[in-house]
Amino acid sequence: MEAKKYALVTGGSRGIGRAICIKLAAELNYPVLINYQSNADAAEETKALIVAQGGEAELIPFDVSNRTETYAQLTLWKEQHPGAVIEVIVNNAGVTRDGLFMWMEADDWGNVLHTSLNGFYHVTKFLIEDLIRQRYGRIINVASVSGMKGTAGQTNYSAAKAGLIGATKALAQEVAKRKVTVNAVAPGFIETDMTSALDEKELSKIIPVNRFGKAEEVADLVCFLASKKAAYITGEVININGGIYS
Structure with missing residues (x-):
C-alpha cells in the first residue's frame, strides 16, 4: 500500500496561509496539516472550511522559531501516522515588527528573523530527509x-x-537530482490582516494593476508550484505583486 502523502503549511490559520491550505486540499487533494502558533480558533475555522469542501485537514500547533517545540510536534505526528510522508512543505509563517532601523529593538529584529528564517530551517531540516x-x-x-x-x-x-x-x-541546487524542487513566491501588497491598516487606495497608485492582490491569487501560484506540472521549475523566485519593481 502506498504511503499517504500530506502537505504542511506553516502559519496556516489566517490570510495567505489559510488560502494556501484550502487550495492544496481542493485542487491537489492533499490532506493538509495546518500549523499555527496561538490562534487555535482561526486554525479550527480553516480546518472547517477544508472539511466543508470534502477535504481532509489536521491541526499541528507549534512555534516554528522554536526548534525543540517544532521537532517535538513533528516527531509526535510521525509516530501517530506511521508510513505517512509530508511531501509538500509551505514555509509561510512570518511576523512583522515594523519600525525605522535606528529605533529597532533587538527583540523586534530577532523575532522577525527567527520566525521567517529559523522557522524555514527547523521545519525543512526535520522533513527533508524523507x-x-x-x-x-x-x-x-x-x-x-x-x-x-x-x-x-x-x-x-x-x-x-x-x-x-x-x-x-x-537548497534547490542541493536536492534537484532527487526530484525535490525548492521555490519561493514573493507577494506584494495582498489583502490580509497584515495589510489591513495600510491605505489601500493610496498605495494602489504605485501598483501597476491598480489594486491589492488577493490571498487566493497567491495560493493559486503556490498550488501550481506544489503540483507535478512544476517539475522543471526550481531555485526560482516568482513575484506576485501586480507589477511593482524596484
Missing part, C-alpha cells in the same frame, strides 16, 4: 516583495525574506 529518500518533494517558501527590493521601515522583515530567498536558491 523527501530525499522517496525522491520526490515540493518545498515552497513564502518570501515578499520586501525581500526582493527592500522596504523602508522593514529592515528586519526585508532581511529575513531576502535570507529566505538565498536559502531557496542554494
